[in-house]
Amino acid sequence: MARLLDVTSKSIQRWETRNALPSSERVRGLAAQLAEIAELGTTVYTPEGFAACMATPLRAVTNAQALRVPSAAFLDDLERWNLVLSLEKLPEDVTSYITSVEEEAPLRWGRRGRGSL
Secondary structure (H helix, E strand, O other), X not given: OHHHHOOOHHHXXXXXXXXOOOOOHHHHHHHHHHHHHHHHHHHHOOHHHHHHHHHHHXXXXXXXXXXXXXXXXXXXXXXXXXXXXXXXXOOOOHHHOOOOOOOOOOOOOOOOOOOOO
């Protein structure tokens, strides 16, 4: 968000903490446009679908190997986020980017509503 508005991440945090708007009219206008895009996107898609829709072009037209995205479960908590990896862009040798693995909790794959994550 800071890059889109051409401000620092500290500025974003300050506005959110104080529940304040940016002092710059240009930045307020950009923020309003972004809010409108987000509102329209989540009206047409689910929040998850909109996130995927926005991420797809980034994966296709950039060299980004990963995206740091807000957690859909905790949108109000900026400290919670997910790292989305583009596996097709990562080196085949996983030891170059995964240096250690520690078990945190059991991970289950499957459909929601059937006791899985």
